[in-house]
Amino acid sequence: MPRPEVQAPPEIFYNEVEARKYTTSSRIIEIQARISERALELLALPDDGVPKMLLDIGCGSGLSGETLTEHGHHWIGCDISKSMLDVALERETEGDLLLADMGEGLGLRPGVIDGAISISAVQWLCNADKSSHEPRLRLKAFFGSLYRCLARGARAVLQFYADNVKQSEMLVSFAMRAGFAGGVVIDWPHSSKAKKSYLVLTCGAPSVNTSLPKGKGQDGEACSDDDDDDDSDDDQTVGTYGRDRMKKRQKVNKNNRGKDWLLRKKEQMRKRGRDVPADTKYTGRKRKSRF
Numbered sequence: 001m002p003r004p005e006v007q008a009p010p011e012i013f014y015n016e017v018e019a020r021k022y023t024t025s026s027r028i029i030e031i032q033a034r035i036s037e038r039a040l041e042l043l044a045l046p047d048d049g050v051p052k053m054l055l056d057i058g059c060g061s062g063l064s065g066e067t068l069t070e071h072g073h074h075w076i077g078c079d080i081s082k083s084m085l086d087v088a089l090e091r092e093t094e095g096d097l098l099l100a101d102m103g104e105g106l107g108l109r110p111g112v113i114d115g116a117i118s119i120s121a122v123q124w125l126c127n128a129d130k131s132s133h134e135p136r137l138r139l140k141a142f143f144g145s146l147y148r149c150l151a152r153g154a155r156a157v158l159q160f161y162a163d164n165v166k167q168s169e170m171l172v173s174f175a176m177r178a179g180f181a182g183g184v185v186i187d188w189p190h191s192s193k194a195k196k197s198y199l200v201l202t203c204g205a206p207s208v209n210t211s212l213p214k215g216k217g218q219d220g221e222a223c224s225d226d227d228d229d230d231d232s233d234d235d236q237t238v239g240t241y242g243r244d245r246m247k248k249r250q251k252v253n254k255n256n257r258g259k260d261w262l263l264r265k266k267e268q269m270r271k272r273g274r275d276v277p278a279d280t281k282y283t284g285r286k287r288k289s290r291f
């Protein structure tokens with residue numbers, strides 16, 4: 001299945017039916033809780049027993065926010081899908097909910113947030129869902145407003161699914177331009193299913209405290225609980241931010257596109273209503289280097 005963000009704009013994709021389906025799937029509940037736990041760990045809040053005011057960007061029906069509540073924190077959640085927020089209200093989640101498009105800026109007062117998480121949401125900003133959408137302007141507005149609303153030294157941990165290396169690069173570069181220090185932490189990089197990418201950002205100039213934590217499973221150890229979901233990153237191999245390293249990896253990916261990749265891309269294009277030739281036994285067949 002192609003990822004939701006290539007199928008329709010978020011407020012359309014997460015309609016009443018999909019919002020309910022999403023929230024009642026035990027598989028999704030379990031995966032989102034596990035990712036939220038990890039995001040909270042990467043947020044590295046001071047262990048002083050004082051509840052913090054956190055932000056959950058793209059909070060949906062409140063699955064990720066529940067983890068914040070379980071850890072004793074207050075939270076504000078924002079989401080563009082009214083149906084998702086309606087389900088969150090029905091479920092009586094603890095957070096304060098805002099119907100808002102993060103691509104237009106978060107509109108919160110400066111310095112009031114102690115930390116932010118976002119689970120499976122910011123990749124939507126890389127798509128232009130309307131003719132008026134310019135992803136670069138939306139990323140600029142989002143990261144600028146996120147930087148402003150965070151207290152100095154606070155962190156934001158944004159778990160995302162990128163369609164390709166360019167999207168990851170775009171997210172990192174707009175975050176850096178807004179003033180953040182940090183980069184991408186990848187857990188379980190060798191597992192196609194369990195691999196997860198987290199943009200770990202600190203508000204303020206780079207220092208010892210802003211050095212990136214290590215991703216899990218970097219040494220090739222196997223993940224015992226691979227997510228059996230469609231959410232694993234597609235050809236995503238970005239490690240911590242470094243331009244040269246990215247260019248090198250991008251090259252490897254480009255040459256690594258096989259038949260499965262081609263069939264997936266064709267399916268995505270069909271879903272978008274494009275005219276795509278039918279699949280045959282020749283589709284994606286490896287050509288000889290010389291005729």
Ligand SMILES: C[S@@+](CC[C@H](N)C(=O)[O-])C[C@H]1O[C@@H](n2cnc3c(N)ncnc32)[C@H](O)[C@@H]1O
Nearest residue numbers: 010058059060063064079080081101102121124
């Ligand atoms: C996969 S759901 C994740 C929801 C929640 N974080 C969780 O873990 O269950 C992604 C959410 O991001 C929201 N989203 C996508 N684009 C958005 C935008 N531009 N502004 C605010 N929310 C957005 C969607 O509406 C959807 O609820």
